Amino acid sequence: MRAHEAGALHGDLGSRGPAWLRTPDDVNHLVPQLWPRNVARDADGTLAVGGLTARALAEEFGTPAYVLDEGDLRSRCRDFRAAFPDQDVYYAGKAFLCRAVVRVIAEEGLHLDVCTGGELRTALAAGMPAERIGFHGNNKSVAELTRAVDAGVGRIIVDSFHEIDRLTGIARERGVRPKVLVRVTVGVEAHTHEFIATAHEDQKFGFSLAGGAAAQAAFRILDEDVLELRGLHSHIGSQIFDASGFEVSARRVLALQAQIRDARGVELPELDLGGGFGIAYTTQDDPATPQDLSKRLNKIVDSECAALSLAVPHLSVEPGRAIVGPAVFTLYEVGTVKDVDGIRTYVSVDGGMSDNIRTALYDASYSATIASRSSDASPILARVVGKHCESGDIVVKDEFLPADVQPGDLLAVPGTGAYCRSMASNYNHVPRPPVVAVRDGKARVIVRRETEDDLLALDVG
Incomplete structure (x- = not known):
């Protein structure tokens, strides 16, 4: 048995064995696939990242804190660029966005997806070239669309007929020709949580393929000839390990490409198959490598295009979680330890659902380790919980x-780079933690810690 298998129990103790079958080495060991690439334990057992110990980081920046391994983030960007060398990799900014991360994305040669005016402003403020930005969203306002057009955003992924009308009006008024993709709802079961599956028919995103709305949207754009229709877009969900869903999606979207060609004599030059590639939160997760994903996606696109006599479109993908998720861990301090009638031990930390809502929202599983020391003590089954007034406040x-x-122990939870800080809240008036980037023995704050004064500054009384 190796460390952090317990983080993947999902209530099944029998398949893993009881705690007495585990050794102190198990709880001290770090499973590489769960942690940023530059994390290890130093000689006295303290967790260290990029040459700095967890203790030193906690002393300087406090807890809780999101700790970003910048070297790991950059290496994952490079992995995707290497796997898709002649295609476009759009980092999905919704996973986590700040100016420092935008600059890393830009420097590593990636494109960037945004889905609100705030994300767009952050991208532009950080210097991301507008032509390398894609703009998503199911309810973009006229103001947001106008800002995107005026900035020269490289592509806008249209999501409704109302949006097509809005954007067409803006384009006519401005005398420009924005490039657009039509988001297609392909009806694929993504084998993920209901709230993050985005390609089944009964949901808010995109134009239905089965009902004919996707074809109708493409025909309207082509017939009005105001917007430049570059291609089709599909996104089937998040935290997906089974690549067969992407293959089915590609077949269906390419069949629509062929339908558009046959009806209007136009071969659309681009195809975006979205993101949602899974990462390892526990040892039960087995994510595909970027190279594996590229091989499978390109194979199905090439074969389907050959069967349909279509020119192979320029492919793009949208990893977000797969790039930033594994690059971050959250560092907490233990406040109380409580044994509940021998059932389990509750370990309370100084954060919780305000800095990681995913466990409560999606029933997500995570792992954890003591970060400030090693231990010779036997393992016990624990539940790590937060400080909020909520029984579902489980980390x-x-x-x-x-x-x-x-x-006083420091506890680290890996895999918290995606959707933790970006979905963080001030529940119970708890200020949000900082994001601290570490690289080559140096640390810097890239998103500062909120204070109680920040909370009161918005309370105009």
Whole structure:
């Protein structure tokens, strides 16, 4: 048994064995696939990242804190660029966005997806070239669309007939020809949580393929000849490990490409197959590599285009979680430890659902380890919980931690780069943690910690 298997229990203790079958080495060991690439334990067992220990980071920046391994982030960008060398990789900014991350994305040669005016402003403020930005969203306002057009955003992914009308009006008024993709709802079961599956028919995104709305949207854009229709877009969900869903989606979208060609004599030059590629939160997760994803996606696109006598379109993908998710861990301090009638031990930390809502929202699973030391104590089954006034305030549902876990220990939870800071809240008036980037023995704050004064500054009384 290796460390952090408990983080993947999903209530099934029998398949993993009881705690007494585990050893202290198990709870001290770091499983590489769960952690940023530059994380290790130093000689005294303290977790270290990029040459700095968790203790040093906690002393300088406090807890809780999101700790970003910048070297890891850059290496994952390069992995996707290498896997899709002649195609476009759009980083999905909704996973986590700030100016420092935008600059990394730009420097590493990636494009960027945004889905609100705030994300667009952040991207432009950080210097991302507008032509390398894609603009998503199911309810873009006239103001947001106008800003995107005026900035020269490279492509706008249209999501409704109302949006086509709005954008057409703006384009006529401005005398420009924005490039657009039509988002297609392909009806693929993505084998993910209901709230993050985005390609089944009964949901808010895109134009239905089965009902004919997607074809109608493409025909309207082509017939009005105001917007430049570059291609089709499909996104089937998030945290997906089964690539067969992408293959079915590609077949269906390419069949629509052929339908448009046959009806209007136009071969659309681009195809975006979205993102949603899964990462390892526990040892039960087995994510595909960027190279594997590229091989499978390109193979199906090439074969389907050959079967349909279509020219192979320029392909793009949209990884967000797969790039930033594994590059971050959250560092907490333990406040209380409570044994509940021998059922399990509750380990309370100084953050919780305000800095990671995914466990409560999606029933997500995470792993954890003591970060400030190693331990010779036997493992115990623990649940890591937060400080909020909510029984569902759970950070890690099940994890084996050393029996001597105590107040003052630092605890690290890996895989928190995606959708943790970006979905963070001020529940119970708790200020949001900072994001601290570490690289080559140096650390800097890239998003500062909120303060109670920040909260009161918005409260105009």
